[in-house]
Amino acid sequence: MALPPTPAASFASDNAAGASPEVMDALVAANSGPALAYGADAWTAAATEELRELFGAPVEVVFCWGGTGANVVGLATLLTPWQSVITVDTAHIVVDECGAPARFTGSSITPVPQVDGKLTIEAVHPFVDWLGTEHHPQPKVLSVSQVTEMGTLYSAAELAALASFAHEHDMYLHVDGARIANAVAASGTGIRELIVEPGVDVLTFGLTKNGAIYGEAVVYLRPELAADARFIRKQAGQLPSKTRFVAAQASALLADDLWLRNARHANDMAALLAELVAEIPGVEVPVAPAANAVFARIPWDRLADLQAWSFFWEWDPQEHLVRWMTSFTTTEDDVRTFAGGVRAILAEDGA
Ligand SMILES: Cc1ncc(COP(=O)(O)O)c(C=O)c1O
Known part of the structure; x- marks a missing residue:
């Protein structure tokens, strides 16, 4: 049987795709005149406001270069080195970030078995016994990916259960949302129902796989958690000098949904x-x-x-x-x- 021509699209990954034309137009539009660097520009202010409107909450936002960096920044703001992150053994932060979160936070990451790519309370529960004992890393963050690395979705109820469990034990819920757009689109609800109401504390809001050329936003749903975020971002090498070009891409993606x-x-x-x-x-x-x-x-x-x-x-x-x-x-x-x-x-x- 003759083979059809190779398809124009790559099925290897969603980041094999280029950028949305609207994003490219927004980059050209943002390329007009000077703007103060490091986020002190009108594009960054506008995109931050647009994200606040989307989340329906006074979220704090820091734009970063990439997904690994955004996870590093989000996690580092939540942790001190003697604390730990619990996540599944298939998580991007465990398998695909060359140990960056562990290196930059100084904290250990405890991988636990997944069920359909997801973190379960059953898997986390034994580590609660570590709390208060100086010999053990102190669990401080539960981290999940939405969409998961196995292509599955957490329901709002599943996230709410994880968030409640985390908060009951003085921990946070971090969401790696490299594909948060795909998750929200698939859920049939909005980001408020899927992320805000369940009680997520910090979210990487992915732009790259969704149509940007690069850039992600770390969204702090509890603004007080962002107190040190700008310092951590800078130290982690994640502060784009010309932040306007990341923010302009975010605005282009948010415009008209x-x-x-x-x-x-x-x-x-x-x-x-x-x-x-x-x-x-x-x-x-x-x-x-x-x-x-x-x-x-x-x-x-x-x-x-x-x-x-x-x-x-x-x-x-x-x-x-x-x-x-x-x-x-x-x-x-x-x-x-x-x-x-x-x-x-x-x-x-x-x-
Ligand atoms: C679940 C998940 N998180 C984060 C990332 C971001 O990675 P990068 O640092 O390549 O932007 C990816 C990219 O493949 C991913 O699949």
């Missing part, structure tokens, strides 16, 4: 991809995608041929699972082409 439209589109493309590939003999989609990641089990001896045709990352070699991601740039045509290519390659005998 572009952030949600982009995310909804990515989520819809993942749903379509899951539907199409599940019909291919040899492919199994164990769980319907909750947002913009499709996890699929494939015949492992065909992995290299598939990757050579249109590159993507393997997820779990033991389980023969791969991850296919969609973004705001993925078109229906890309999805159909990709599924067609997978079908054609798997139909070959592989000899």
Whole structure:
């Protein structure tokens, strides 16, 4: 069977996509005249106000260069070195940040087993016994990713339960929201219902995967927690000199709900991809995608041929699972082409 041309979109990750045209326009518009550096500019003030309006709360906001840096800044404001973060063993802060949060906070990160990518109170509970004993790191932060690394979503009720548990034990709930837009779009509610009302303390509000060229915002839902944030951001190397260009991107994404439209589109493309590939003999989609990641089990001896045709990352070699991601740039045509290519390659005998 002849292979279709490689799709124009990459299914490797949502950060393989470029930026939204509206974001590029906003960058050009922000490139007019001088503006004071380090966030003392009109774009930063406007984007901060827009985020306050979105959250319906007097949140404090610090813009950072990237997702790892935003997690470092958010966590460092909550911790002293003898305290610790409890999170799942699949968390980005554990697996994919080269130890940056542990290095910059000086705190240990305690990874616990996940259930569907999520942190459970059962997994956290034993560590409460460590509180008050000087030999143990003192648990201070529960950290979760929304969307999780396994492509799943916490419901508002699940986040509320984690936040209550954290607060009962004088801890905080931190959310790595690199894909918060996909989560809100998938939840069918708003960010107030999904993040504010459950009692999240600090959130990384992801921009990059949603259509920015770079930049993320750390949002402090309890403004008093941001008291040292600007110092920590600077020391962590996360204060962009020309912050206006990060803020302008945030405003472009927030305007007319572009952030949600982009995310909804990515989520819809993942749903379509899951539907199409599940019909291919040899492919199994164990769980319907909750947002913009499709996890699929494939015949492992065909992995290299598939990757050579249109590159993507393997997820779990033991389980023969791969991850296919969609973004705001993925078109229906890309999805159909990709599924067609997978079908054609798997139909070959592989000899
Ligand atoms: C869950 C999660 N958190 C944070 C990040 C941000 O990482 P980066 O430092 O590459 O922007 C990513 C990017 O892949 C991610 O998937």
